[in-house]
Amino acid sequence: MKLIHFLYKNEEHIGILNNDNIKILDVKDFYELINKYNISDLKKLDLEIKDTIKRSDILPLAFINHSKYNLICAGMNYYSHKDECVNLGLDKKERNASVYFTKKGTNIITSGDILNRHEDITKECDYEGELGVILYKDLYKASKCDIFKSIFGYVIINDVSARDLQRYHTQYFLAKSLDTYTIMSEVLLLNDFNDYQVFNIKTYINNELRQDDNTSNMIYSIEEMLEELSMGMTLECGTILSTGTPSGVGMGQIPKSFLNSGDLITIEIDKIGKLKNICK
Numbered sequence: 380m381k382l383i384h385f386l387y388k389n390e391e392h393i394g395i396l397n398n399d400n401i402k403i404l405d406v407k408d409f410y411e412l413i414n415k416y417n418i419s420d421l422k423k424l425d426l427e428i429k430d431t432i433k434r435s436d437i438l439p440l441a442f443i444n445h446s447k448y449n450l451i452c453a454g455m456n457y458y459s460h461k462d463e464c465v466n467l468g469l470d471k472k473e474r475n476a477s478v479y480f481t482k483k484g485t486n487i488i489t490s491g492d493i494l495n496r497h498e499d500i501t502k503e504c505d506y507e508g509e510l511g512v513i514l515y516k517d518l519y520k521a522s523k524c525d526i527f528k529s530i531f532g533y534v535i536i537n538d539v540s541a542r543d544l545q546r547y548h549t550q551y552f553l554a555k556s557l558d559t560y561t562i563m564s565e566v567l568l569l570n571d572f573n574d575y576q577v578f579n580i581k582t583y584i585n586n587e588l589r590q591d592d593n594t595s596n597m598i599y600s601i602e603e604m605l606e607e608l609s610m611g612m613t614l615e616c617g618t619i620l621s622t623g624t625p626s627g628v629g630m631g632q633i634p635k636s637f638l639n640s641g642d643l644i645t646i647e648i649d650k651i652g653k654l655k656n657i658c659k
Contacts, residue, residue: 380425380569381651382532384408384444385437395424396566400431409443413515413531413616418571439489439565442534443513446484447617450511450561451608452538454478454551456598456623463626477599477607482538483556484619487563494539494656495559496638501541504638504658507624508582508590508646511536511563512601514618518609526605529614530570533578535646535654536621537562542630542637563619564654575601576650580625583645584636592625 381396387403393412394401404424406412416424455461455470455478464470488494496504515531539562544554555561582590599607601622608614629637638644638658646654 380421380571382412382421382442382567382569383434383437384440384442384565386440387432387437391440395421395428396434397425397431399434401434401437402428402431409513410617418569421569422571439491441487441489441563442565442567443484443563443617443619444487444489446487446619448615448619449481449484450536450619450621452480452482452555452621453599453604453623454480457592457596457625458598459592459596459626460624460628461598463628463631467630477604479608480551480555482552482561484561486558487561488559488656489563489565490653490655492562492656493559494562494638494644494658495557496640496658497541497557498640501543501554501557502637503542503630503635505540505542505629506582506584506589506638506644506646507538507540507628508580508648509536509538509621509624510578510580510594510648512605512620512622513567514614514620515616517616518605518614519612521606521609523602523606526602527570527575529605530601532567532569533576533648533651534567535564535648535651537644537646537654537656538621538624562654562656564651566652568651578651579649581647582627583643583647584638585643586645589632590625590627594622596625597623
């Protein structure tokens with residue numbers, strides 16, 4: 380089952396998405412949704428609600444457009460991207476630990492919104508197609524069973540990054556937190572299956588395929604990351620984990636190929652959909 384966050388007749392809604400038809404729920408955002416319904420409730424509502432609106436009649440919003448927390452992000456978490464970073468001198472071949480950082484979770488944009496590259500302060504705006512995981516239960520010292528049951532669903536994330544700012548500041552927060560640098564799909568795939576899924580991830584720049592991988596090639600799985608993160612800190616309901624990007628980012632191209640004004644970024648994750656943005 381898919382859910383979608385949107386504006387309809389100038390009002391904010393969450394709805395159930397079936398193909399291009401939407402069944403409107405009586406909640407406006409993720410936080411109201413989880414306070415009112417569980418996953419079983421949503422399945423029942425999908426059967427009970429008959430009235431629908433067309434997807435073409437709505438204005439999409441990021442599934443969580445104003446998070447209560449920073450996003451937690453995994454760095455260099457695909458074997459292909461790790462190799463890419465080793466070749467660029469950005470990682471060690473023998474690294475034996477996961478890499479985490481955060482980026483701002485406020486004012487998250489979505490499909491159809493403009494990505495402002497901020498060319499006045501960076502010349503190296505880069506894309507990173509990623510799978511995002513959203514929690515709807517607190518996690519602390521979580522077991523495998525707890526972890527899977529805590530996942531509300533999955534979204535597409537573009538972890539936009541200013542590579543020159545990363546190098547200059549020798550850390551990631553500023554370089555990844557500029558306005559419009561956090562992009563999330565309006566659609567969430569509900570976690571109503573029995574085990575972790577494998578997702579194919581593709582990123583296109585102006586219809587040229589740049590990234591093509593799947594989540595089975597992550598170095599640290601979703602389960603491993605959430606277990607490690609929750610060992611010493613509580614991951615609250617609404618936490619967003621962005622699970623890392625495969626190889627094929629702009630800084631890894633030969634020659635390097637950063638985003639330019641007018642570029643179209645399309646990130647596609649099977650079972651969820653597409654996230655599309657134009658750069659300025």
